[in-house]
Amino acid sequence: MPNKIINVKARTSKVDVNKIKTDLLVVGVFSDSNSRGKAVEGVDKALGGWIKKVIKTGDFKAEAGETTLLYGDGKIGAVRVLLTGLGKKKKADLDVLRKAVKSAASKALEIKAKNVCIAAGVELADKFDRDDIDKATVESAFLGAYKYDELITFDKDNKRPGSVEFIIAGGKASAVSAGSKIGKAQQWARTLANRPANLLYPGSLASEARKMAKSISNLSCSVMSEKQLKDKKFGGMIAIGQGSKNPPRLIHLKYSPGNVKAKTPVLGLVGKAITFDSGGISIKPSSGMHEMKMDMGGGAAMLGTIRAVAELKLPIKVHGIICSAENMPGSSSIRPGDVVTTYSKKTVEIQNTDAEGRMVMSDGIHFAKEHKCDIIIDAATLTGACVVALGKYYAGVMSNDDELSEQICEAGKVSGEKFWPLPCGDEYLEEMKSEVADLKNIGSRWGGACTAGAFLRQFAGEDVKWAHLDIAGPGMYDPSTKSGFGSQGFGVRALTEFVKNLTKK
Ligand code: BES
Ligand code: ZN
Ligand code: ZN
Numbered sequence: 001m002p003n004k005i006i007n008v009k010a011r012t013s014k015v016d017v018n019k020i021k022t023d024l025l026v027v028g029v030f031s032d033s034n035s036r037g038k039a040v041e042g043v044d045k046a047l048g049g050w051i052k053k054v055i056k057t058g059d060f061k062a063e064a065g066e067t068t069l070l071y072g073d074g075k076i077g078a079v080r081v082l083l084t085g086l087g088k089k090k091k092a093d094l095d096v097l098r099k100a101v102k103s104a105a106s107k108a109l110e111i112k113a114k115n116v117c118i119a120a121g122v123e124l125a126d127k128f129d130r131d132d133i134d135k136a137t138v139e140s141a142f143l144g145a146y147k148y149d150e151l152i153t154f155d156k157d158n159k160r161p162g163s164v165e166f167i168i169a170g171g172k173a174s175a176v177s178a179g180s181k182i183g184k185a186q187q188w189a190r191t192l193a194n195r196p197a198n199l200l201y202p203g204s205l206a207s208e209a210r211k212m213a214k215s216i217s218n219l220s221c222s223v224m225s226e227k228q229l230k231d232k233k234f235g236g237m238i239a240i241g242q243g244s245k246n247p248p249r250l251i252h253l254k255y256s257p258g259n260v261k262a263k264t265p266v267l268g269l270v271g272k273a274i275t276f277d278s279g280g281i282s283i284k285p286s287s288g289m290h291e292m293k294m295d296m297g298g299g300a301a302m303l304g305t306i307r308a309v310a311e312l313k314l315p316i317k318v319h320g321i322i323c324s325a326e327n328m329p330g331s332s333s334i335r336p337g338d339v340v341t342t343y344s345k346k347t348v349e350i351q352n353t354d355a356e357g358r359m360v361m362s363d364g365i366h367f368a369k370e371h372k373c374d375i376i377i378d379a380a381t382l383t384g385a386c387v388v389a390l391g392k393y394y395a396g397v398m399s400n401d402d403e404l405s406e407q408i409c410e411a412g413k414v415s416g417e418k419f420w421p422l423p424c425g426d427e428y429l430e431e432m433k434s435e436v437a438d439l440k441n442i443g444s445r446w447g448g449a450c451t452a453g454a455f456l457r458q459f460a461g462e463d464v465k466w467a468h469l470d471i472a473g474p475g476m477y478d479p480s481t482k483s484g485f486g487s488q489g490f491g492v493r494a495l496t497e498f499v500k501n502l503t504k505k
Contacts, residue, residue: 001150001199005191006109007163008145010138010180012171013117018046018076022167023113025078026104028086028097028120029055031062035089037123039169046076051083063087064096067103069111082107084120094128097121098140098416105144105166106480114161116141119169134168134175135182136416139493141166142183148194148486181311182496186489188212189297189304193475193487197276197293201246202324205273205296209251209322212307218257219310224250232343234367236359239340239350241325243280243333250364253303253320255310264503265465266317268373269306269495270364272357272380273299273324280327280353281335291485295357297475298379299324301491308496316503319371323360327353339437343367344459347437355441357382358452362459369464375404375502376460379469379491385448386470390420392477395490398424398453399467400460408467411498417490419469424453432458 017025017039027040029051036044044051050070054060060068064087072078084100086092100120108116118141121133145164154160168176192200192208200208206223213221226247229237234250241248251273273296278284284292299322306320334340338350340359344366348359357380368376386396395412397419399405405421412419428450431443439458443451453468460466471490478486 010166017119021077022117024116026118028123029062030089039119094136101140102144105141117167131175134171135179138179185304185308186492189300189489190487192300202249206249216310234343234363235341236363239334240356243330244326244328248325251322255318259315265374268368268376269302270321270378271299271302282353304492305495323364327356349434349437349440365459376466381472381475382470387473392473394418394420396422396470401465412494415493415497417494428454
């Protein structure tokens with residue numbers, strides 16, 4: 001790639017925020033005047049009351065997400081001061097802080113700051129645990145300071161620094177370090193998903209996974225080629241990949257640290273990585289088809305999660321199974337009406353080649369079962385129907401275990417990535433029965449997320465705890481881009497939180 005994505009770093013500092021030498025000092029301001037925090041009061045005093053002045057004029061109302069730029073003017077160590085609104089103190093939670101830090105970090109990119117001091121989280125120190133504040137701050141800085149520009153030609157007008165450093169005022173080093181690992185992993189997932197399909201195809205995705213695994217201890221990666229997949233009868237993977245000159249790959253990552261407790265479950269993370277989904281013979285309409293380069297968001301989320309889990313050295317055994325193929329139309333493509341024997345031996349009648357994700361995922365889930373996973377979680381940009389149901393902000397969770405579904409929703413709430421439960425029971429399965437095979441790959445017009453979930457449930461069975469995350473909405477949505485489309489690496493933060501909770505039991 002011509003450019004490297006801007007390198008984000010984070011550290012803590014105990015230096016007085018008024019004295020710290022920085023390109024940009026970020027402070028958090030509550031909208032209720034009687035709740036102004038300590039840091040902001042101190043900076044305001046040093047600046048000669050300018051913060052109060054912009055509030056008094058009404059130019060800055062300190063509403064959640066709002067920002068205003070002021071200048072240090074030699075009165076403090078910072079060249080600029082960014083006021084970020086935290087809204088009413090009573091309502092201010094970690095999501096409000098995330099929003100504020102994210103917009104501050106994108107402002108930092110805009111002004112080409114190399115060094116940014118964040119003193120916003122400190123204002124919430126009496127409401128939340130310092131660890132949670134620092135982790136949320138750092139993860140949001142990584143999110144906001146990201147721009148997918150690895151293919152843009154830089155010249156003197158648009159060149160940018162190679163790195164930006166965030167200094168978390170009064171932060172805890174351990175939390176900042178954990179947040180950085182998760183933030184980095186999420187950025188990586190994001191870049192993989194944003195990278196166009198001519199540059200990122202199953203083979204190159206496998207190389208990226210291999211390279212990552214090599215750099216981290218206790219993590220190994222093996223990749224199955226098309227020939228191996230054929231020999232081992234991964235029928236779903238082969239069927240979907242056969243129409244493309246870029247052959248499919250099954251990427252198998254194994255994280256196996258030495259210090260795992262006997263009662264900690266073995267976890268399987270299965271990800272859909274269709275590097276381009278044209279729909280195949282049931283071809284998609286041309287408008288918006290380019291977005292389907294991100295149909296590997298589930299696979300990217302699982303790669304990012306396993307990277308974060310391994311870098312955090314969490315004591316748990318994890319299998320990462322990434323099912324990667326390119327869904328293309330051609331003379332060797334799978335046709336509507338064809339019957340495929342999947343890896344599990346269940347036969348599936350293809351009625352629509354655009355319902356390809358569930359075909360590759362059924363092989364991946366069966367493979368996870370063979371590896372004796374106690375819990376299997378799959379993530380996929382699986383259905384447009386899930387986006388219709390929940391929009392861009394929530395992912396759907398379908399599961400054979402209510403407790404597991406709740407644990408995922410809870411991890412989502414804590415980490416800032418949201419999930420909502422959807423059903424996937426027998427009613428939906430009825431619609432997936434075929435006259436010529438065990439199953440067919442589409443249901444009726446209605447409830448498409450749930451029929452897809454019921455289909456996958458057949459491969460997980462009922463003896464293993466399984467959850468399916470349909471991330472089609474938040475997996476392809478990035479509000480920081482002009483078009484609104486792009487990857488935010490959705491899933492990495494929530495799943496890392498979920499895995500961390502598993503190790504605590
Ligand atoms: N990758 C798509 C799902 C998708 C659609 C994600 C829109 C994000 C935005 C998936 O492979 C697909 O095409 N699903 C079909 C299923 C249908 C044929 C049963 C869909 O949702 O239309
Ligand atoms: Zn499709
Ligand atoms: Zn797809």
